[in-house]
Amino acid sequence: MRILNNVKLLIITLLAIISISSCKKDVLLTDSNAKLNFSTDTILFDTVFASIGSVTKNFRVYNPYDEVLKISSIRLASGAASLFRINVNGTPGTSFSDIEIRGGDSIWVFVEVTVNPNSQTLPYVVQDSIVFETNGNIQDIDLVAWGQNAHFFVAKKESPNLPPYVIIDTNLNSTITWDKNLPYVIYGGYAVVDSSTTLIITEGTQIHFSNAGGLWIYKSGTLKVQGTKDNPVVFQGLRRETALQEEPGQWDRIWINDGGIHEIDYAIIKNGFIGLQLETLFDPALPVSLKLTNTQIRNMSGWGVLARNYKIDGWNDVISNCGLFNLDLTIGGEIRFHSLHFWKFLESRTKINTGYALDKLCT
Numbered sequence: 001m002r003i004l005n006n007v008k009l010l011i012i013t014l015l016a017i018i019s020i021s022s023c024k025k026d027v028l029l030t031d032s033n034a035k036l037n038f039s040t041d042t043i044l045f046d047t048v049f050a051s052i053g054s055v056t057k058n059f060r061v062y063n064p065y066d067e068v069l070k071i072s073s074i075r076l077a078s079g080a081a082s083l084f085r086i087n088v089n090g091t092p093g094t095s096f097s098d099i100e101i102r103g104g105d106s107i108w109v110f111v112e113v114t115v116n117p118n119s120q121t122l123p124y125v126v127q128d129s130i131v132f133e134t135n136g137n138i139q140d141i142d143l144v145a146w147g148q149n150a151h152f153f154v155a156k157k158e159s160p161n162l163p164p165y166v167i168i169d170t171n172l173n174s175t176i177t178w179d180k181n182l183p184y185v186i187y188g189g190y191a192v193v194d195s196s197t198t199l200i201i202t203e204g205t206q207i208h209f210s211n212a213g214g215l216w217i218y219k220s221g222t223l224k225v226q227g228t229k230d231n232p233v234v235f236q237g238l239r240r241e242t243a244l245q246e247e248p249g250q251w252d253r254i255w256i257n258d259g260g261i262h263e264i265d266y267a268i269i270k271n272g273f274i275g276l277q278l279e280t281l282f283d284p285a286l287p288v289s290l291k292l293t294n295t296q297i298r299n300m301s302g303w304g305v306l307a308r309n310y311k312i313d314g315w316n317d318v319i320s321n322c323g324l325f326n327l328d329l330t331i332g333g334e335i336r337f338h339s340l341h342f343w344k345f346l347e348s349r350t351k352i353n354t355g356y357a358l359d360k361l362c363t
Contacts, residue, residue, distance in 0.1 A: 026102065029067035030358075032135050036071070036101075038196035043111050045145035046240040047186055049208070050117035053151070055239070058110045059141065060205070061132070071099040073133040074109075077140070082128045084143050085112045089169040115147035121182055123148045139175050148181050155189025155213070163212060165191030180204035180231070185238065186213040190255070193221035200224045205229035206236045209251030219281065227266030229294070235269045237315035246271065248323060249301035253277050258288055266294045274302050275319070279308035279331075292317055295324075309333045314340055 039060040048054045063069040075095035076082040088096050101107055103333040114262035115126055122128035124147050127139040155164035168191050169176050175198045178184055193199045195218055201207070203226060207215070214297040215235070217223045227233040237250025244250065253274035256262055258281060269275045280288055289311035297319045299302045304326040305312075314337040319326040329335060 026068045029065050030135055031071050031341065032137065034065060034133055034135050035137050035161040036069070036132055036139055038139075038141060040141070040142060042142040045113055046242065047123050047148045048113060048115050048146055048240070049152075049183070049235075049238070050115045050149050052185070052187065052238070053114045054112050054145065055241070056110050056112050057304040058108055060106045060108055061101065062106045063103060065202060066103040068103060069101050069134060071096075071101070071132055071134050073097055073131070074099060075131050077129045077131050083113055083115060083121075083126055083145075084128050085114075086110065086130060107217075110145060113143070113145045115145060117149050118147075120149060148183065149209070150185045151178075152185050152187060153191040154187045155191070163214075165216065165253050166190070167192045167194050168199065169197055174198070175200065177202060178205050178207070180206070184206055186210065186215065187238075188212065190201045190216040191224060192212045192216045192218055194218050195220040195259075198222040198224065201233050202226050203228040203233065205233045207233070207235045209235070211250065212237045212252055214252035214272075215254045217260070217262065218256050221257075222260035223262045223264070225264040225267045227294075229266055232266045232268050232296075235267065235272070237341060240253065244271075246299050248299045248321070249273055253353050255303075256290065257281050260288070262290045264290065264292050264295055267296070269295065269297045271299045273301050274303045274306055275322075277303070277306045278310040278312070279306075280310070288311065296320070298322075303328050306330075307333060307335070312336070314338065317341070332361070 043057050043059060044058065045054050074088055076084060076086060080094055082094065083091065086094070088099065089107045099107065111233065113126065118124065126145045126147050128143045130143065153166045153168065155166045166189070173196050177200045179202045185208045187210045189212055193216065199222070201224070203225045225233050236256065237244070239250060248271055251272045253272055254269065255277045257279065278290060289299065291312070291317060292312060292314040295315070295317045298321050300322040302322065302324050305330045306321040308331040311334045316339045317337065318341045321325050
């Protein structure tokens with residue numbers, strides 16, 4: 001009986017302690033000297049193309065004290081006019097009030113930016129700040145983004161069994177020239193060089209593709225890439241962060257079909273799924289060839305060059321660091337490479353199927 005009474009007494013005591021603890025309010029720190037700590041003092045966005053939103057960046061806001069700290073105001077300095085967007089602990093907006101952080105705890109702030117286009121050809125800076133007010137103290141985090149105008153091709157057309165695409169020029173027998181004045185951005189699918197159209201890309205031109213983006217040279221279209229040693233033409237992904245400059249799989253491919261005598265000289269094709277996909281889809285009897293010179297194809301998550309029934313004449317090219325095959329030749333065709341170099345973590349990955357006439361291949 002005494003044991004039972006002791007157990008009842010212990011339970012009553014525990015319930016009392018829990019009741020007192022639950023009723024106890026957290027102490028609010030009101031000291032005017034109290035300040036927040038931040039995981040960074042500046043959020044910097046690498047060059048962002050105008051009208052295309054940035055990646056999402058984040059930082060943490062810390063309460064270094066034991067007591068609760070109330071942030072009376074968190075706001076974008078430019079308010080609703082800001083080009084930046086913020087989200088505080090999962091809630092989007094431009095201003096927030098009475099945000100409490102428990103002692104030793106923290107909250108997340110997420111930041112994005114969309115840069116408005118203007119008439120400048122060179123990158124330009126966009127700035128704002130996030131202002132924090134706590135017990136009368138004002139602190140801020142700087143927001144900085146570099147904006148870049150560009151020529152945009154947004155893929156909105158759709159056809160059965162085809163990815164989204166946009167035709168670069170719908171005029172018959174037209175010649176289009178891309179130059180280095182502004183970058184070219186292919187967004188949301190393929191930019192198509194249609195039949196009887198020639199696309200000339202001159203030295204120093206930068207072409208960027210979104211995740212599903214690519215360049216499609218359709219039947220009887222022609223591609224002429226005219227880079228130089230000092231100013232190559234670069235095909236690459238849309239992301240501009242330093243950490244992603246050599247990251248594979250950021251876009252899809254350059255896809256070249258029947259007809260035309262194509263030329264690629266002094267180009268860098270990097271960070272996609274397939275560097276060059278060369279194939280005849282409609283009429284294998286049509287003359288189809290590519291002159292590929294002084295060109296680097298690297299960091300493809302799939303193939304460097306995937307060729308089907310194609311004639312390739314190459315000189316001084318490098319194909320490297322591809323996930324499946326650096327060079328994959330199928331169905332038939334002809335290939336002549338002088339001074340072709342492969343590299344993939346000290347391993348060459350080359351597949352040449354029966355039916356290809358191999359004149360010279362130096363690795």
